[in-house]
Amino acid sequence: MSETLLFALELTISGLLVGLMYSLVALGFVLIYKASGVFNFAQGDMTFLAALALASFVVKIPLWISLIVVLAIMLILAMAVERIVLKPLVARPPLVLFMATIGVAFFLQGLAQGIWGTQPRGLELGLADQTYDVAGMFISNMDILGAVVAGILLIALVWFFQKTKTGRALRAVSDDHEAALAVGIPLRKAWGITWAIAGIVAIVAGALWGSRVGVQASLALLALKALPVLIIGGIDSIPGAILGGLIIGAAENLAEGLIGPAVGGGIKNFFPYLLALIVLAVRPYGLFGREIIERV
Amino acid sequence: MTQGAKPPLLRVNNIEVIYEHVILVLKGVSLEVPERGIVSLLGANGAGKSTTLKAISNLLHAERGEVTKGTIEFAGMRIDRMHPAQVVKQGVVQVMEGRRVFEHLTVEDNLLCGAYTRNDKKVRGDLNVVYRYFRRLEQRRQAKAGYISGGEQQMLAIGRALMSKPKIMLLDEPSMGLAPLLVEEIFNIIRSLNDQENVTVLLAEQNAAMALDFAQYAYVMENGRVVLDGEAAVISDNEDVREFYLGLTEIGKKSYRDVKHYKRRKRWLA
Numbered sequence: 001m002s003e004t005l006l007f008a009l010e011l012t013i014s015g016l017l018v019g020l021m022y023s024l025v026a027l028g029f030v031l032i033y034k035a036s037g038v039f040n041f042a043q044g045d046m047t048f049l050a051a052l053a054l055a056s057f058v059v060k061i062p063l064w065i066s067l068i069v070v071l072a073i074m075l076i077l078a079m080a081v082e083r084i085v086l087k088p089l090v091a092r093p094p095l096v097l098f099m100a101t102i103g104v105a106f107f108l109q110g111l112a113q114g115i116w117g118t119q120p121r122g123l124e125l126g127l128a129d130q131t132y133d134v135a136g137m138f139i140s141n142m143d144i145l146g147a148v149v150a151g152i153l154l155i156a157l158v159w160f161f162q163k164t165k166t167g168r169a170l171r172a173v174s175d176d177h178e179a180a181l182a183v184g185i186p187l188r189k190a191w192g193i194t195w196a197i198a199g200i201v202a203i204v205a206g207a208l209w210g211s212r213v214g215v216q217a218s219l220a221l222l223a224l225k226a227l228p229v230l231i232i233g234g235i236d237s238i239p240g241a242i243l244g245g246l247i248i249g250a251a252e253n254l255a256e257g258l259i260g261p262a263v264g265g266g267i268k269n270f271f272p273y274l275l276a277l278i279v280l281a282v283r284p285y286g287l288f289g290r291e292i293i294e295r296v
Numbered sequence: 297m298t299q300g301a302k303p304p305l306l307r308v309n310n311i312e313v314i315y316e317h318v319i320l321v322l323k324g325v326s327l328e329v330p331e332r333g334i335v336s337l338l339g340a341n342g343a344g345k346s347t348t349l350k351a352i353s354n355l356l357h358a359e360r361g362e363v364t365k366g367t368i369e370f371a372g373m374r375i376d377r378m379h380p381a382q383v384v385k386q387g388v389v390q391v392m393e394g395r396r397v398f399e400h401l402t403v404e405d406n407l408l409c410g411a412y413t414r415n416d417k418k419v420r421g422d423l424n425v426v427y428r429y430f431r432r433l434e435q436r437r438q439a440k441a442g443y444i445s446g447g448e449q450q451m452l453a454i455g456r457a458l459m460s461k462p463k464i465m466l467l468d469e470p471s472m473g474l475a476p477l478l479v480e481e482i483f484n485i486i487r488s489l490n491d492q493e494n495v496t497v498l499l500a501e502q503n504a505a506m507a508l509d510f511a512q513y514a515y516v517m518e519n520g521r522v523v524l525d526g527e528a529a530v531i532s533d534n535e536d537v538r539e540f541y542l543g544l545t546e547i548g549k550k551s552y553r554d555v556k557h558y559k560r561r562k563r564w565l566a
Binding site: 091171177180184 | 353357360406456457
């Protein structure tokens with residue numbers, strides 16, 4: 001195998017592995033958007049909150065107990081958001097709900113930093129960073145762990161939405177709130193469940209990303225990386241979020257590695273958005289987004 | 297109402313509905329539906345038919361409306377303060393205007409969603425009951441509901457409601473936007489559901505001729521009030537109903553050119 005090809009393959013693989021973790025963040029958005037038609041601006045901050053809580057607990061108590069505690073926090077949070085924010089705003093236009101999630105985002109960030117301080121922290125998951133040499137390519141064990149965990153979660157979610165009664169009901173809610181209500185699906189319960197799932201996704205994303213890049217407020221900005229993923233994959237498609245993340249991860253890595261040196265680098269930061277713009281022009285609802293069914 | 301000594305299955309008692317805290321939509325509506333009966337609610341656009349049905353199903357909250365006065369009783373129990381899901385569980389299900397199927401779900405998934413409130417094991421078997429009444433749905437069970445025809449969607453909406461094992465079905469304009477032959481077909485199926493599955497029917501319709509032909513008893517609504525009620529046969533003979541809802545006069549069908557609205561007033565408004 002020639003040098004360049006091997007290099008490209010290595011870039012692609014590590015890109016795909018990181019990409020799965022982008023998928024994870026994007027998935028949090030997709031879930032809430034699907035179930036309630038709301039773009040949840042707070043997803044990034046939920047991720048930050050989960051990561052910060054985990055980082056502060058894990059130094060005192062074992063990892064698995066910390067995870068349970070953080071899980072409890074996120075579930076309580078989901079219920080609180082449903083009760084305090086969503087319930088009074090039921091049947092309001094989506095923009096109103098979007099604004100409300102911006103409020104939730106800043107509140108969460110303030111809350112997290114109020115409790116645990118603004119100092120950046122490291123998050124040790126008890127795994128030493130190692131790099132393996134696979135057929136001449138260097139692959140990090142953190143990347144693999146992240147990809148495996150993200151992959152398992154994604155499969156579990158797809159199964160949940162496609163095969164279970166509750167999952168089916170959530171899909172019905174995302175299609176038509178009122179009709180779902182009319183057949184006896186409790187809307188508030190559905191929303192509560194959705195936010196709880198988004199909270200779980202935030203924990204996993206927060207743990208994985210936090211252990212890679214450290215836990216600090218800028219972790220919330222990871223959410224921005226999810227935007228091009230959502231645009232490429234389609235904001236209401238779970239498979240779209242997965243593939244969108246993979247595409248972004250691989251594409252930005254390849255662009256940086258192959259085109260980067262020729263133009264002085266720094267491509268990685270804007271390349272996903274460029275890709276998103278192109279997709280927007282060709283397929284406005286994303287590659288896998290749900291097309292609007294219109295009867296003629 | 298003189299339909300025997302048995303108490304009615306559904307009793308709406310002088311309800312008032314207000315939207316957005318200010319707009320008075322229903323101004324004291326009362327009606328009764330006897331067990332296993334078919335009752336029609338007639339009226340023009342905006343008369344308050346849909347609002348009445350949504351008040352019964354308690355779906356008004358989603359449109360920022362609420363029942364501010366009066367009571368709604370189903371089988372002797374008050375349901376006006378119940379959550380919509382509980383109302384469905386009691387056996388009151390609504391088939392909303394405009395079909396409202398879950399477009400991105402398959403036909404079968406739509407039907408299964410209809411059984412959400414049930415926890416028994418017979419749900420799968422009841423799919424076949426629905427398919428027996430709506431043969432076309434069986435052929436399209438794996439199709440996305442958004443892509444089936446309008447008539448099939450209406451059948452799906454009714455079938456989905458049937459999956460909750462309702463005692464009473466509230467049908468809101470099932471004839472809307474459908475070809476007359478299809479309307480006939482759907483009404484015939486509803487009639488056999490009434491007959492064989494013991495489903496009581498409350499039907500809101502603009503298609504007065506169809507609705508009067510179909511029901512035993514009818515209420516006429518205007519401006520958020522019930523202005524007339526009686527046996528369907530009697531209502532069909534009412535002069536005002538004949539002229540304003542059925543387009544008939546003593547001398548038979550009248551040309552629209554000759555209609556002078558200001559000439560004759562409805563007597564019930566006088």
